[in-house]
Amino acid sequence: MGSIFNFSDYDQLIPLITNSLIAGGLLALVGGLIGIFVMNRDMSFAVHGISELSFAGAAFALLAGFNVVLGSVVGSILAALVIGVLGAKAKERNSIVAVLMPAGLGLGILALALYEGRAANKFGLLTGQIIAVDDPQLAGLATICLIVLVTLGVVWRPLSFASLDPEVAAARGVPTRALSIVFMLILGLAVAASVQVVGALLVLSLLVTPAAASLRVTSSQVLAPILSVSFALISVLGGILLALGAGLPISPYVTTISFLIYVICRVIERVKR
């Protein structure tokens, strides 16, 4: 019976997980930033829906012998577009997500049941497999993250305007409709990348929890994304380093750290009032 914290042999293990640390850092950056918009646009539940479809796409790719990341991206983007086009209003969106989510999860489970390869691959899609990030995988992830980050950089200000003050933004000529489609596309990419690492079930801990925590303690347009990224980085990198010693999956460490940060932020918010 191993312990959940174990730091012997640590110096030999670190070089083995350089790729995982880089991947985790990139995902934290993406998740922390895009999470601010997920919160501002009230899309937390949609993120969960997209991640289940992303899982289904990945599972089918695994079954068919295609690239798993590609399958995951396709599933994710399809879901994001359906939710974006059909669910412009929050109420409709929630029901569409609630319909899509079990459908995706069911299909994914079917694909995994039919798959006869390594069992670890199956489990990893749901709960994460960051320890085993090889170079081509890392290159794929980095590309996706780069696309998301560059796009976010370009649309940041009008997207904030459209998310927080939609009526005036539209009156001032912000292309709100086009921006929401662009946002759904990059959200789909961010989810697909996160699924590879933390797994479909735990994507929210990366794309929602850090941003939700930061918005409890600040409403500043500058400080909120900085805090959110910091929280995501602490959760992911801390999670990987803690999990390493114990040889357990990293996701419980990541989710627990990110949850604790959220709780602390709520306490700080309460004390400040």
Added chain:
Amino acid sequence: MSTKPVLQISNATFEVNGSQGESRTLWSNLSLEVQPHEFIAVIGSNGSGKTSLLKAILGQEPISSGTIKINAKPIHRGNGKVGYIPQHRVIDGATPLRARDLIRFGLDGQRFGFGLPSVLNRKKVDRVLASVDAEAFAKKTIGQLSGGELQRLRVGQAVIGEPDLILADEPLSALDLHQQKTIADLLDRERREHNAAVLFVTHDVNPILDYVDRVLYLANGKFKIGTPDEVLTSEVLTELYGTPVDVLRNQGRIVVVGTHEHDHHPDEEWN
């Protein structure tokens, strides 16, 4: 008047498509020239096309015929010379937007890029915060503000870009009489300082009666333009509505009776 008009509407017609594919004309052959400085009240019953007029000027909705020009150029979406003040709406208390950032959006929110904080922009926002008397709540989130405080910010948000034309869509609704007065005073002062024309959509002319130069009254697909004294009379409105309408004047207030509309704002009794 020899100055160049800020806004020129010529023979404009606005149609909306109904559910059965038939089209309904909200107003037709509307022509209006607005000079700098002018304060114009756009009045009319619900569904008479007041908001559609603003949307057409903003380039959000197309007109079916005629032309609209701003500063002698055809309209386009996102004209930086046009400020916009929306109706007051209750904002979710959790909305993570601070008062000063709302005003900042008015400056450059529509531009692509990050919009990194700059000293110059911060000073501009500070100046506007002071001018709309909003310094005390500059760092509060907009969901925590009262209706009057929020609408003061809206005036600031609209004027920070130094527009030539301010479009206001019922900015006083859901405010109490005192707040209505504050906002109207503020908007009047700001348009004088910034040399801007105002098109002010409202269904109660009284809070702005002191400032209004001309009235555009829309009803039944028809319209009438003129000074308040010319337009707000029993004869003119009876002709517009096609049914007997009485315009009563009492202690500087104007009450229109017989249009089957609320003579008072529906929210008034709550204040």
